[in-house]
Amino acid sequence: MLTIQNYVKAKTLEEAYELNQARNSRVMGGMMWLRLGNANVKTMIDLSGLGLDQIEETDHVIKIGAMCTLRQLEQSEEIKAYCGDALAEAVRHIVGVQFRNQATVGGSIYGRYGFSDVLTCLLAMDTFVELYDGGTVRLREFIERKKDKDILLSIIIRKNPRKVRYLSVRRTKTDFPVLTCAVVTGEVHGKECWYFSIGARPMHAALIEKEWRISAETTKEQLEAYAKEVADGFRYGSNMRASSRYRKHLAQVLVMRAMESIITEGR
Amino acid sequence: MRYINRGVPKVDYKALVTGKGVYVNDLAPSGCLVVKVLRSPHAHALIEDINLNRAKAVPGIEAIFTYKDCPDKRFTLAGQTYPEPSPYDRLILDKRVRFVGDPVAIVAGENEEAVKKALKLIKVKYEVLEPVLDFHQAKDNTILIHPEDNWKSLFPVGADNQRNLCAHEECEEGDVEAVLASCDYIVDEVYHTKANQQAMMETFRAYSYKDTYGRLNIVSSTQVPFHVRRILATALDIPKSKVRVIKPRIGGGFGAKQTAVMEMYPAFVTWMTGKPAKMIFTREESMIASSPRHEMEVHVRIGANKEGIIKAIDVYTLSNTGAFGEHGPTTVGLSGHKSIPLYGKAEAFRFVYDVVYTNTMSAGAYRGYGATQGCFAVESAVTELAEKMGMDPVKLREMNLLKEGQIMPAYYNEINNSCALDRCLAKAKEMIGWEEKYPAKDCGNGKVRGIGVAMTMQGSGISALDTASVSIKVNDDGFYTLMVGATDMGTGCDTILSQIAAECLDCSMDEIVVHGVDTDVSPYDCGSYASSTTYVTGMAVVKTCEILREKISAKGAKYLGCDAEDVEFDGEKVTNLKTGESISRAEIGNNVMCNNEDALSASEAFSSPISPPPFMVGMAEVEVDKETGEVELMDYVAVVDCGTLVNPNLARVQAEGGIAQGIGMALYEDVVYNEKGKNYSNSFMQYKIPTRLDVGNIRVDFESSYEPTGPFGAKSIGEIVINTPSPAIANAVSNAVGVRIRELPITAEKVFWGIQEKSK
């Protein structure tokens, strides 16, 4: 059961940060997950009055405020223009519209949830998180850090030319995923790079990078070997949704499909 | 006909669609004590000591009860007619806890916070015992789940608590072994269906209070108000005259609420404290301590000659009733008695079953009631037989299916009065395009589409047992009050019974006020279960209307000053056929309220010696991803013979809804326990019922027979509709990728490993 003594709608980031330094303070996102746990919270800090619910685009980045909802992510024209339907695909299976009108991007990322579709997708992209105190850090570094008392302000995606694919397998259409997979490719320092993020293993998403040259001429056998190498590179576990062996197999299948889809698009 | 076979909207729809407060929790007065129970963390344990001191000290706590406070007389929570076949194996609270979630203490307090706090402060010392979790190990295990001396079985169902046995029976006709030995083809397989949750949107709930006369009144979301009255009186060890049960609108039941899962807790609190009390089960409680479908393992042996005539069917069912025996002895019977009779040419059948206790949550009644489990097994086996013979499974069924007029030896030798099963099969085949699509089509993109079939039957009420009575009164201006004890649980029986009454009384439905259910006021009805309401209660309405028409005619004749033989009642007025003089129903209604010595009302009861089966054919088209094993349901076609359709719209929605639940059972739903007996499927987050994206396209049509013993030819539809999806989908998957799934649900992972196994 969650109990909350005080609710505070922060008026400034500074106030939010200060309040959050107390041991039993918590910052709320959409309250989707927080509510289900057991916690006695002295001060619940609401960031919704701080303008962190905007998606802003510059020449180089897309900046997604931590309080943006998953629904905003799904419907954002800026995001669509940059990476197509991939990020929308990563959120549209999450429960329902009214859930996604409430769940926040910040909550999804800060929570480092094993089941997170959003984390899986963003991780494969050139993504950073902006923290109130800790500056801007790479998403992949952030999720390996222990949860601390800093405040997540925004997610920043660098708009390098990338092709992005997102795939997941679920038992029902809106269930937690059995496995998530994002594949991203683009030129990095003149070299073709491939980023593979696999989540819901059931551990949270992790990333593998490869400098592979893949083209329409690449044989199917070679692609399959790549997909296997990627799938072999992750650890998997079992839970009531699937066994580790099946997850590993799915990882290989989804990676292969994502790569084929990117190649088919013609690069 | 004015109202039969018309899709009139439900009489209560306006309140429902505008969100009016018509359900238990909307009606409960403020100021009710909040009631919750402390639940056992162990699957099997004896309570050594309970310390309530700190819990009782929480401000706002009114009372805490333990087993020491409860009567030591056992009873069952099964909503069945007395004497119940389900064993008397329960106490309100017991010293022995038998599953993770079994109640240990009842806490009542002024508000939820106080009660939750008190629950945390109760200290219980348990002697933890080894549980029996695997139902294969239960029978004759040295660990006994009900060793107690005062356990009793009121009915000869083969129960023996010293063997963990809730029921056992054997029946055979012909020499099954000999006939099977003579068969050219035999399928001998075991099929396993899991516990499933009814998952009605409104969880279990009730509130109670004492009335002016000191009686216990309870307003409950139940399908069985009269049974709840008896169960509470027995549980509390008080006279039945002290209990009144009221059923308002209820948010779905599907059989779950045919068990009095929780009424006893607030009732006990009110009885002991004299104060109003309310208990609303959380969804978690509804998932871990409720009344789900019995897990069953069904061993089928079925044989045919080389021409494809099915000669013998042998079914052995092992059923898991969990910690208590609610509906254990009865659900299991349907797994054979409603699957075997479909094959009308069999010369011999045998049906044997064991129902065992385990340390898991007690099972109960869920739509289909055992027929669903048997249907999965037998219909899968019949298709496996066809596969072995290299025959189209529809063709095999066409050759063997039960016909109208046949005697059904495995169905208590009833005669099949009304049956359009052959037409159902023909129509379903046409609707889905069986000829073009059978057995499968490779889509060329790593996916294959396959198609599958299943047939089923159910009953219409429980023969020679279910009893329904109905009263109709004529009021001023001639409007009618229709009093029913049948329980509308959203299915629309208030509407359907009103339609039947309006039809019989030749009046507008607006002139009929329907009232149900209040055990003090309503005429007796065993309740809405076993697909009984339209058929059994519907006939009670027909009978009551006949008598009432006679009485109205007689009254009219009296007021007209002529003989009753000389008048005719056309629904609006009574006319003296000799003089043409008439008196309206409105006038009669007003007249009987003045200087009148015989009440203008009628009340009749109905019980049927037979339970005419409705029939149905379901066909599924699935698309299987060969690489992942994912199964996508593309199309589901069903054709139902439920006799005359009283309300085609409501019948259609029953069918579509039942099929969707069946799809959930087939593909997604599973109650999963860990090795210590903790239930993981404790929420809608973990127990996945289908969303609207998971059910494909469901298309329903009807082929009606005419049931001579039913109201206007009607049979039942409530339960049969859930049976076909599991076998039809399993059969479709088999046709698509050659993988036979014999244990539900049919998950992608199972299909994937099946494909791997096959390619070895």
Place this chain on the structure above:
Amino acid sequence: MEIQFRLNGKQVAAEVAGDSILLDVLRKLGCVSVKCGCETTNCGLCTVWINNKTRLSCSVLAAGVDGQEVTTLEGLQEEAAEFGRFLAEEGAEQCGFCSPGFIMSVLAMVRELDNPTIGEMKEYLAGNLCRCTGYMGQLRAIQKYMKAKRMQFQAAGEEVQA
């Protein structure tokens, strides 16, 4: 703490605790159409609108709606009855317990999506569970309702032109 918000077009005040949930507060304020079906944000029965967007009132802190605009089915009675008639014509309200949350989503959908396809409708409403109907009757009702609305709209347009 005291909060003030607009509920179905009227300014209301309520005394709430830090952990009071909007669902409970709304029911106490008489909006009993708002139902709880699951407690884990999966069923959609508690769907209300906050600032005209559908939300799950079971996981909204009441304190957070201070100054916001909340709409429940009690505030949309005419539309609910109008759509509800189509639902009842199909027999698809059944037990009715999920109807309020479902209708809140349907009425939001018709405002948000222009001529949605069946696939889009199903996806928009996927967060509203129903155990009675199998969803087909609900879909038929929505399609007929939207068609009737379009015809009303066209008729109104023609009247204006004439």
